[in-house]
Structures are given as C-alpha cells and as structure tokens.
Amino acid sequence: MVKFKHICRIDILGGVIEVRCKFEKCLKGIKKYFSASIVQRDVVPDIIIYCDWEKADRYLFRTRPINQNSILDGVYYQEFGSKEVIPWDSYQPVLPPFVKKPFLNTFVALHAGAVKHYNNQALLFVGSRASGKTTSTLELVNSNHDFELLTDETVFCRKRSIYVEPFPRLVLPRYDNNSNIVKGELPATEAFCKIANSGAIVSHIFYLKPEENSQKPLINEISNEESYRHLVEHYQYAGTEFKESLLTLYRISEYAKASIVSYNTYYELKEIIKTIPQYIKKTQKD
Numbered sequence: 001m002v003k004f005k006h007i008c009r010i011d012i013l014g015g016v017i018e019v020r021c022k023f024e025k026c027l028k029g030i031k032k033y034f035s036a037s038i039v040q041r042d043v044v045p046d047i048i049i050y051c052d053w054e055k056a057d058r059y060l061f062r063t064r065p066i067n068q069n070s071i072l073d074g075v076y077y078q079e080f081g082s083k084e085v086i087p088w089d090s091y092q093p094v095l096p097p098f099v100k101k102p103f104l105n106t107f108v109a110l111h112a113g114a115v116k117h118y119n120n121q122a123l124l125f126v127g128s129r130a131s132g133k134t135t136s137t138l139e140l141v142n143s144n145h146d147f148e149l150l151t152d153e154t155v156f157c158r159k160r161s162i163y164v165e166p167f168p169r170l171v172l173p174r175y176d177n178n179s180n181i182v183k184g185e186l187p188a189t190e191a192f193c194k195i196a197n198s199g200a201i202v203s204h205i206f207y208l209k210p211e212e213n214s215q216k217p218l219i220n221e222i223s224n225e226e227s228y229r230h231l232v233e234h235y236q237y238a239g240t241e242f243k244e245s246l247l248t249l250y251r252i253s254e255y256a257k258a259s260i261v262s263y264n265t266y267y268e269l270k271e272i273i274k275t276i277p278q279y280i281k282k283t284q285k286d
Contacts, residue, residue, distance in 0.1 A: 004050050010095070012037045013156055013165050015102045017095065018045035022052040029056025030095065035187035036168035036195045046102045049094055050076040050085065061169070063237075064091045098239035107156045107165070108248040109238035110231065113137040114150035114164050114200075122164040122200035123147075123276070124155060124256070126234050127208035132269045134173050136208065139273040141192050146277065148196040149188065159240050160248055162202045162255050168195050174266060181266050204280060205231075205258040208269075217263040217272035219279055227258035257283050 004020035006027040012034065021027040031038055033056065051060070052074040064072065075088040079101055092099045098107055112126040113133035125136040134152040141147045151167035158165065168188035174181050188195060206219070207230050222230075231249040240248075259279075263269045 004052070009039045009041075009043060009045060010034050010037050011039045011043075013096055013098075013103060013107065013167065015046040015096075016043055017097065018048045019095070020048060020050050023054045025055050026051055026053050027056075030060070032056075032187050033061060033170040034095070034168075035170075035189045044080075046080050047097055047100055048078040049097065050078070051094075060094045062093055092237070092239070104239045105244075106159055106240065107238040108159055108240055108245045109236035110155040110157070111153075111234040111236055112155040113152040114155050115140050116148045116150050116166075116196040116200040117203070117280070118146045120200050121203035122150060123280070124164070124202060124205045125208055125261075126205060126230060128234070131208040131210055132263075132266075133208065134171060135266065135269055136206070136273050138171075138173055138191065139270050140276060141194055143274065144277060145194075148194040149192040150196050150200065152188075152191075154236065156238060157202070157248055157252065158199075159244055160251065162252050163199050164202055165199045166196045168192070176266075202252050202256045204283070205252075205256045206261045206276070207258065209260050209262045210269075211262050211264060214262050214264040214268075217261070217268045219259050219261050219272065219275070221257065221259045221283070224253050224258070227256070228253035230258075 003022050006021040006024045008019050008027060008031055010017045019030055071091060072088045075094055076085050078085045090099045096103055112124045114122050114124050115137050116122055125133050127133055137149060137152045141149050149168055150164055152171055156165045156167050171186045171188050171191040173184050228250055231253055263272055
C-alpha cells in the first residue's frame with residue numbers, strides 16, 4: 001500500500017481513523033468534510049481506510065444505494081492489530097466506518113441536528129430532508145453564546161444512553177441570495193462560531209414540521225409516546241442491531257421534553273428558533 005501516500009487522521013465519535021489516499025485531491029475533500037476533527041498529532045489509529053479515488057465522492061460519507069452494481073471499488077480497510085488490508089464490503093458509509101470496530105454496535109443515529117447548551121444539555125432538531133435542521137443549528141449557535149454545535153445533520157447517540165457525541169462535518173446551509181433561498185457548502189469550522197469538543201445529555205427534542213398552510217410559527221409540547229414514534233420515524237442505522245436501537249430511542253423519548261415546531265417559510269423558522277432559549281427556561285420551570 002505504498003501508493004497511498006496522502007494521509008490524515010480523523011478523531012471522531014471516540015475513535016481515531018487514519019485515512020490514506022492515492023490522490024491529494026481526494027484527501028483534501030475528506031479533510032474539508034471533517035474540518036473540525038482533523039488531528040495533527042501522531043497517534044495510533046483504531047482503523048485505517050485506504051482510498052484510490054481521484055476525488056472524495058459522496059458515497060464515502062453516506063449509504064450507497066443497494067441497486068448499484070458493486071459496493072465501493074478502490075476502498076479498503078485495516079483493523080487495529082491486523083496486517084490484513086481488506087476490500088470494503090458494506091453499503092454503509094466508509095467515513096465514519098460504524099459497521100467496523102471500534103464503532104460497531106456502539107451508536108444509534110437520527111436524522112437530526114444538535115446543539116450543546118452551556119449546562120451540558122443537548123437540544124435535538126429532528127426532521128426530514130430540507131426541514132430546517134442546519135438552519136436551526138446555525139441560528140442558535142451563531143446568534144447565542146450559550147450554544148455550541150454538536151452536529152447539523154446526523155445525531156449519534158451512545159447505545160442505551162441519552163448521550164450525544166459531537167459529529168461536525170461539511171455544512172450545506174441555506175441562505176438568502178437576493179430574496180432567493182439557495183444552498184451553499186462550508187466546512188463546519190467556517191459555518192459555526194463554536195463547535196463542541198465533548199458530548200452532552202439530551203434534554204429537549206424539537207421536531208421540525210414545515211407546513212404550507214401554517215398561520216404562524218408555533219412550538220407545541222407533545223407526549224413521550226408521540227415523541228418516541230417520531231424518533232423511530234427518523235432513525236438511521238449506525239451499526240447497532242435494531243432492538244438495541246429501539247431501546248435507546250425509547251430511553252431518549254422518556255427522558256427528554258419534546259415539542260413540534262411548525263412553520264411555513266425559511267424566515268419564520270429563523271424567527272421561531274430565536275425563541276428557543278426562552279422556551280427552554282419556561283419548560284424547565286414548569
């Protein structure tokens with residue numbers, strides 16, 4: 001594997017991944033994606049990933065469709081303590097490799113963003129694609145010094161816990177360009193004022209619900225049972241068996257206060273997110 005001379009290390013989700021690329025352009029793309037998690041120190045990695053791609057494709061970071069002819073040609077992995085370099089053998093993402101040790105059977109994932117409050121609480125913003133997860137996390141972190149980014153797109157919780165790990169990655173924010181809402185691309189270190197370097201305990205969950213006929217933006221509290229149903233709906237596989245994942249989601253739903261955030265436009269979402277700090281204080285008093 002001498003040809004893989006472009007190397008970086010990523011410290012994320014409690015493990016260190018060493019990435020070795022054949023082409024410098026590919027490594028630059030990976031470093032941009034994980035800009036907040038690149039480590040310069042010389043540390044023994046938990047797993048090594050080899051990639052001979054010319055550039056970093058999206059399927060390094062996301063699940064590959066099962067109707068593709070092959071899994072991922074040109075990608076290999078080497079586990080800690082092993083000399084064997086093995087072709088990648090999963091449709092699941094390579095980075096992070098949560099279907100391989102030490103990440104295997106450790107995390108439960110959600111289609112959600114998360115921010116860390118100063119008192120070590122995590123606020124989740126759960127929703128489907130284009131529901132406002134990135135917008136919500138950006139608005140809170142960049143307009144209020146009490147919050148830090150945990151992740152803007154995918155939440156990783158420790159199995160059977162309510163603990164959310166930091167997972168900063170490339171950000172695809174929506175912004176106003178002459179009254180047109182367009183999507184950009186920024187490293188997390190440029191998009192967010194503050195990025196958390198440790199995790200937090202889930203205290204509040206906000207389910208984002210854009211509605212065309214919404215009269216005005218609202219935050220309405222919901223029951224633990226309804227919250228659990230929503231969590232299951234937005235569950236993502238992250239290397240932990242389904243039964244364990246459901247137990248984790250149930251624990252989160254029982255512990256955290258949950259609310260529906262309904263809104264119509266991008267601008268309404270930004271405005272109602274600004275009221276979240278006051279809303280949290282009110283619910284804590286109640």
